Amino acid sequence: xxxxxxxxxxxxxxxxxxxxxxxxxxxxxxxxxxxxxxxxxxxxxxxxxxxxxxxxxxxxxxxxxxxxxxxxxxxxxxxxxxxxxxxxxxxxxxxxxxxxxxxxxxxxxxxxxx
Amino acid sequence: xxxxxxxxxxxxxxxxxxxxxxxxxxxxxxxxxxxxxxxxxxxxxxxxxxxxxxxxxxxxxxxxxxxxxxxxxxxxxxxxxxxxxxxxxxxxxxxxxxxxxxxxxxxxxxxxx
Numbered sequence: 001x002x003x004x005x006x007x008x009x010x011x012x013x014x015x016x017x018x019x020x021x022x023x024x025x026x027x028x029x030x031x032x033x034x035x036x037x038x039x040x041x042x043x044x045x046x047x048x049x050x051x052x053x054x055x056x057x058x059x060x061x062x063x064x065x066x067x068x069x070x071x072x073x074x075x076x077x078x079x080x081x082x083x084x085x086x087x088x089x090x091x092x093x094x095x096x097x098x099x100x101x102x103x104x105x106x107x108x109x110x111x112x113x114x
Numbered sequence: 115x116x117x118x119x120x121x122x123x124x125x126x127x128x129x130x131x132x133x134x135x136x137x138x139x140x141x142x143x144x145x146x147x148x149x150x151x152x153x154x155x156x157x158x159x160x161x162x163x164x165x166x167x168x169x170x171x172x173x174x175x176x177x178x179x180x181x182x183x184x185x186x187x188x189x190x191x192x193x194x195x196x197x198x199x200x201x202x203x204x205x206x207x208x209x210x211x212x213x214x215x216x217x218x219x220x221x222x223x224x225x226x227x
Contacts, residue, residue, distance in 0.1 A: 040123070041219050042116075042216070042220065043158075044217075045213065045215075048213045058213070090158070102148060103215065105150075105157030105159070107155070108155065108157050110155070
């Protein structure tokens with residue numbers, strides 16, 4: 001079955017530690033995205049990538065980093081510089097970089113900083 | 115300042131009746147609108163979309179209406195079913211580019227049996 005797989009589903013981190021969230025898709029989509037969801041707020045874009053080896057900052061990129069070495073994979077690292085990292089993180093993909101239509105989402109990763 | 119607003123955080127409806135979820139936007143450049151449905155601890159799933167050249171789009175029990183002059187869209191679910199209970203996000207985009215999607219805060223719909 002085609003889809004987007006995020007792991008881990010739940011993650012606990014101590015303050016000051018970096019953590020990497022995995023996102024893999026087998027939909028053959030060019031574009032991939034990372035969003036953050038906080039209670040009472042809409043999804044906010046962290047980073048996006050329209051093509052392999054290229055990515056752009058979204059609205060709230062500070063304290064995060066990404067890589068796009070393979071079309072299928074778009075991992076997100078939450079660094080110790082992110083001041084409020086506890087949130088629900090969603091990875092998404094779409095079929096073409098522009099004029100994309102709908103986004104397909106993974107099931108999300110919930111990060112809790114202790 | 116939120117560009118996409120969903121002013122009702124929650125809505126309860128009796129099974130079999132109509133559910134109406136509302137969304138307002140401020141950016142007149144938005145030309146593509148989508149609704150997503152989200153169950154707890156899962157990612158959102160696409161429900162229905164509408165382009166700004168239309169004022170209505172229908173898919174089974176789901177209909178989206180767009181009023182461009184009022185910068186308002188609504189999602190109608192008829193008849194509502196208990197399985198429709200979820201959080202519904204409205205999203206808007208300029209030129210239908212994925213990176214331009216702006217999401218509202220969501221409305222939690224509860225369909226009561």
